[in-house]
Amino acid sequence: MISIKTNNCDIHFNKSCYTHLNKYLHNNNISKIFLLVDDHTHNACLPYFLGHVETNLPIEIIEIESGEEHKNIETCLGVWKALTELNADRKSLMINLGGGVITDIGGFIASTYKRGLAYINVPTSLLAMVDASIGGKTGVDLGGLKNLIGVINSGDMVLIDTAFLSSLPENQMRSGIAEMLKHGLIQDEKHWNAFKTLESMTQEKFDTLIYESILIKKAVVEEDPNELGLRKILNFGHTLGHAIETYFLNNTEKEALLHGEAIAIGMIMESYIASKQEGLPKTTVLDIKETILKIFGRVNIGNNDITPIIDLLKYDKKNEHGNINFVLLENISQPKIDCQVETSLLHEAFQFYNS
Incomplete structure (x- = not known):
C-alpha cells in the first residue's frame, strides 16, 4: 500500500513502515528513544517491532498498565517522572506501541513533556490503526469521563503494520x-x-x-x-x-x-x-x-x-x-x-x- 501523505504526519504501511522509520532515525538528531508499551504489547508486539528497528541509539522501555481505566493523569505523572529519571531531553523521541489508549496517552505525554517531544505512533489494534492514531488528537480521561484533558498535536509519522492484528482478540x-x-x-x-x-x-x-x-x-x-x-x-x-x-x-x-x-x-x-x-x-x-x-x-x-x-x-x-x-x-x-x-x-x- 502506498504511503499516505498528510499536512502534518505521513502514514506508512506494512513492510515499508520500517524502511521509513529507520531512515527517520538515521536522518534526525535524536538523543534517545523512549518506547511506551502496556503490559500486553510489551510481550505480544515489542519483540517483533524491535526486530525491525535498525539503530545504535539508546532505547528505554516504559510500560504502563493496559485498559481505559488507566488512561488518566496519574498514569501520565508516572511516565513524566520516568522520563525525567531517564534523562529525557527535547531531542528525545517517544514511540507509542499499542492500541488507542497508548496512542492517546503517549501522544499527550510527548506533547506536554518539556513543551513537546517528537513522537511516532505504532498502532497495534484495529481501532488505533483506523482512528485513534490518526489526526493528532491526544489526551486522557478525567474522573472516568472520556477525553476531557488533551491537545491536538500530530506525531511525526504513523506506522501501520497489519501483522500486529494477528495477536488481537476478537x-x-x-x-x-x-x-x-x-x-x-x-x-x-x-x-x-x-x-x-x-x-x-x-x-x-x-x-x-x-x-x-x-x-x-x-x-x-x-x-x-x-x-x-x-x-x-x-x-x-x-x-x-x-x-x-x-x-x-x-x-x-x-x-x-x-x-x-x-x-x-x-x-x-x-x-x-x-x-x-x-x-x-x-x-x-x-x-x-x-x-x-x-x-x-x-x-x-x-x-x-x-x-x-x-x-x-x-x-x-x-x-x-x-x-x-x-x-x-x-x-x-x-x-x-x-x-x-x-x-x-x-x-x-x-x-x-x-x-
Missing part, C-alpha cells in the same frame, strides 16, 4: 470495526456496504478497507484539523456512545465495554434519533441496526441504566453554550452536525435498541 477487532462502519456511514456508502459480507472477507480485502478508512478520516481531518466544523462528523455515534462507555466503565456491577462496542450502540441509537428528527429513512435505520447487531450482538441496558447514562451527556466535550450536540444522519454519507435532541427522544432511542 472483541478488540470488533471494536475497531465500529469506527470503520462509522466512516462508511458518514462519508462512503460503498465502504459501509462492504461490511455486510465481513464473514467471507479475505485478509487482502480487509487491509484495503483499513486503507480506505484511513483515507476517509485523513480527508476530514485535513479540511478541519481543530474540529471547528466538518471534523465534528467523526463524532457520529460518540455522544451516546461515550456516555454508555463511561457508565459501564464506572459501574462495578457492569462489565466494561470497549470503545468500539459502546460506539456501535451509539450509532444504532443516534440513527433512530435521526429517523425521527432528520428524516433518515426507516429502512436505512433498520439496516444499520441489523448490520451492527450481526457483528456486535446486543448489550443488556436495563431501564434503570438509561437515566444515569443520559445524565452523563452533560459532560460531553463537544457541548457548547449548554447544549448537548449530536451528529445525526439525514442519509448515509449525509451527516448533520450540532443537532440538539429532546430527552424524551433519547429514551425512545434506548427502547429502540432494546427492542
